[in-house]
Amino acid sequence: MSAFSDKNGVLHAEDIPLPRLAGEYGTPAYVYSADGIRKAVRGLQAAFEKTLPAPAQPLIAFACKANSNIAVLKLMAGMGLGADVVSGGEMERALAATIPANRIVYSGVGKSAREIRDALERGIYQFNVESAPELERIATLAAAAGTIAPVALRFNPDVEAGTHAKITTGREDNKFGLPYGEVKRLYAFAAGHAWLNPVGLSMHIGSQLTSLLPYREAFGRMAALTKALRADGMSIGRLDLGGGIGVTYQDESPLSLEDYAGLVRDIILPLDARIMLEPGRLLVAESGMLLTRVEYLKQTDNRRYVILDAGMNDLMRPALYDAWHTVRPVIRRPGETSACDIVGPVCETGDTFALGRPLPPLEEGDLVALMTAGAYGFAMASTYNTRPLPPEILVDGDRIAIIRQRGSVQDILKDETIPAWLD
Ligand SMILES: *Cc1c(COP(=O)(O)O)cnc(C)c1O
Numbered sequence: 377m378s379a380f381s382d383k384n385g386v387l388h389a390e391d392i393p394l395p396r397l398a399g400e401y402g403t404p405a406y407v408y409s410a411d412g413i414r415k416a417v418r419g420l421q422a423a424f425e426k427t428l429p430a431p432a433q434p435l436i437a438f439a440c441k442a443n444s445n446i447a448v449l450k451l452m453a454g455m456g457l458g459a460d461v462v463s464g465g466e467m468e469r470a471l472a473a474t475i476p477a478n479r480i481v482y483s484g485v486g487k488s489a490r491e492i493r494d495a496l497e498r499g500i501y502q503f504n505v506e507s508a509p510e511l512e513r514i515a516t517l518a519a520a521a522g523t524i525a526p527v528a529l530r531f532n533p534d535v536e537a538g539t540h541a542k543i544t545t546g547r548e549d550n551k552f553g554l555p556y557g558e559v560k561r562l563y564a565f566a567a568g569h570a571w572l573n574p575v576g577l578s579m580h581i582g583s584q585l586t587s588l589l590p591y592r593e594a595f596g597r598m599a600a601l602t603k604a605l606r607a608d609g610m611s612i613g614r615l616d617l618g619g620g621i622g623v624t625y626q627d628e629s630p631l632s633l634e635d636y637a638g639l640v641r642d643i644i645l646p647l648d649a650r651i652m653l654e655p656g657r658l659l660v661a662e663s664g665m666l667l668t669r670v671e672y673l674k675q676t677d678n679r680r681y682v683i684l685d686a687g688m689n690d691l692m693r694p695a696l697y698d699a700w701h702t703v704r705p706v707i708r709r710p711g712e713t714s715a716c717d718i719v720g721p722v723c724e725t726g727d728t729f730a731l732g733r734p735l736p737p738l739e740e741g742d743l744v745a746l747m748t749a750g751a752y753g754f755a756m757a758s759t760y761n762t763r764p765l766p767p768e769i770l771v772d773g774d775r776i777a778i779i780r781q782r783g784s785v786q787d788i789l790k791d792e793t794i795p796a797w798l799d
Contacts, residue, residue: 379412379663380747387706387745391774394667394706398743401767401778403669404686406754408443408779410451410772412663413750417455420655423633427641432651434640437481439619439656440466442751445768447779448660449473458501460619460654464491471498481616481654483530483580485510485551492517502526504578504616506553511562511572518571527566528578528616529559531601533594537582537620545582553579556601563610574610576649577602580618583657586628588635591617595643602647615644616652623661625748626700657751664750666691666766667706670742671721680716682738687720688727689760691746691753695726703729706743708736718744722761754780759788 379390386393389407397407417436424434437458440449444466449459450473458479459470470480477499482491485506492514495503505511505527518525532553537545545552554562559577566574581594595617602612617640622630644651668686675681693699703718713734720727729746738744757765764783769776 379409379415380665380745385707387704389665389769389771392771392776394745395743397769397771397776398667398669398706401769402782403667403743404684404690404766405667405782406749406766406768407665407667408445408448408660408750408768408770409663410770413448413451413660414455416659416663417452417457420633420653420658421455423637424640427634427637428645428651432645434617434651434653435479436653436655437479437616438659439654440470441755442656443660443664443753444469444755445770445779446473447768447770447777449475452659460656464488464494467491467495467498467500477501481528481578481652483578483654487513489513489517493521496521496523496525500526502528502575502578502614502616504528504530505562506530506551508554508558508562511566515566515569515572524571524573526573526575528576528614529554529562529566529574530578530580531556531559531598533579533581533597535581535590535593535597537585537590538587545580556597559601560605560608563605564608567610576612576614576616577605578616578618578652580654581620583620584622585620586622586630588631588639591636592639592643595639599643599647602649612647612649614650614652615647616654617644619654619656619658621655621658623657623748623751625661626702659751661748661751664748664753666701666746666749666753668744668746670738670740670744672740673738680714682716682718682735682744684718684720684729684744686729686746686766687722687761687763688724689722689758689763690720690766691729691749692756692758693749693752694729695724696756701729701749702747703733703735704745704747705736705738706745709738709742711737722763759783762788764788 437460439460453475461467462484483504530553566572668684672683688695715732718729767782768780
């Protein structure tokens with residue numbers, strides 16, 4: 377079964393026609409396919425099962441920030457996945473979804489003291505450490521708590537990921553990770569510290585990668601660093617290779633998962649460490665869409681605008697990264713295509729989903745799907761313009777679950793107060 381497919385001229389999520397979801401739950405709404413997510417997870421697992429021996433199978437820690445709904449995380453938990461979290465909030469989500477603490481990796485450049493204390497108390501599997509002051513802070517808090525902190529040092533391999541500047545993370549000149557020399561110094565510091573347990577290295581070079589080359593280069597550098605640290609007497613038990621595997625939004629040809637696993641077998645497996653992965657986008661992007669309705673058609677002298685009821689606050693990727701999302705009418709009207717600018721209702725020029733996109737005829741009230749929105753879609757949504765958050769709907773065969781209710785204006789206003797002295 378395909379996550380989203382056309383049946384008799386009507387776009388479906390698995391067995392459910394989208395007009396039915398729109399009718400019952402309104403628009404805009406995120407719609408996810410459980411089967412699509414399961415297939416993506418199985419695809420990655422299968423590539424490694426084929427390529428690596430059974431005892432060397434990686435721990436797959438789903439990068440929750442891509443889609444952190446607890447129902448999605450529960451689906452991941454049921455397939456044996458761990459989680460990569462970047463905040464105390466995400467850690468609580470992963471735990472709420474029954475992902476055990478010993479499968480949760482804590483990443484991020486700005487871990488607060490409180491987040492570190494909570495993660496220690498919960499028995500987190502490892503902190504991926506990004507700076508010397510962070511390592512010192514973890515050491516101090518671990519000593520105070522009387523708990524030994526498992527730490528992996530995030531190594532910045534300084535490779536060009538060939539992806540959008542706002543999602544590249546493995547260059548020397550961005551805020552992520554530690555350079556080679558710094559890793560050696562800090563690893564030795566951690567090894568000599570009573571409250572730190574240096575368990576290995578981690579890296580994450582960027583997102584939406586469609587070529588193996590940056591991985592090949594980065595894995596090679598990680599292997600060299602592992603050998604150098606071991607030569608200094610350090611013990612490296614885990615190698616966390618990060619995430620970043622890309623998907624098809626438009627016409628990208630994604631890298632082959634078997635080739636990726638082959639690279640891991642050739643470069644990382646011989647190092648005899650526990651292999652860990654942190655995929656986010658790969659596991660959820662193609663299994664989600666944003667279902668919207670056409671509010672207005674607006675024709676100016678030279679442009680045809682399609683104004684949707686979804687805006688950049690609901691799906692931020694086009695405004696943030698100039699990202700492409702396929703725009704698909706749920707029911708295709710017959711007739712010639714014409715170039716349309718697909719925009720939202722938010723008062724920003726950046727609130728544009730697509731420019732000059734050829735689309736078949738549309739009318740007010742028509743349903744339109746913004747495809748491939750399962751990753752960094754709802755997770756980045758905001759209430760900008762005081763627009764309530766959209767609901768999230770999970771379809772599984774012919775089953776429908778509202779895994780997050782639509783927000784309301786009361787929700788937004790309830791945390792605000794007018795000081796008495798303004799009255
Ligand atoms: C965002 C992130 C990931 C996931 O990246 P994807 O491109 O979604 O696979 C993995 N690890 C870290 C540390 C991240 O920040």
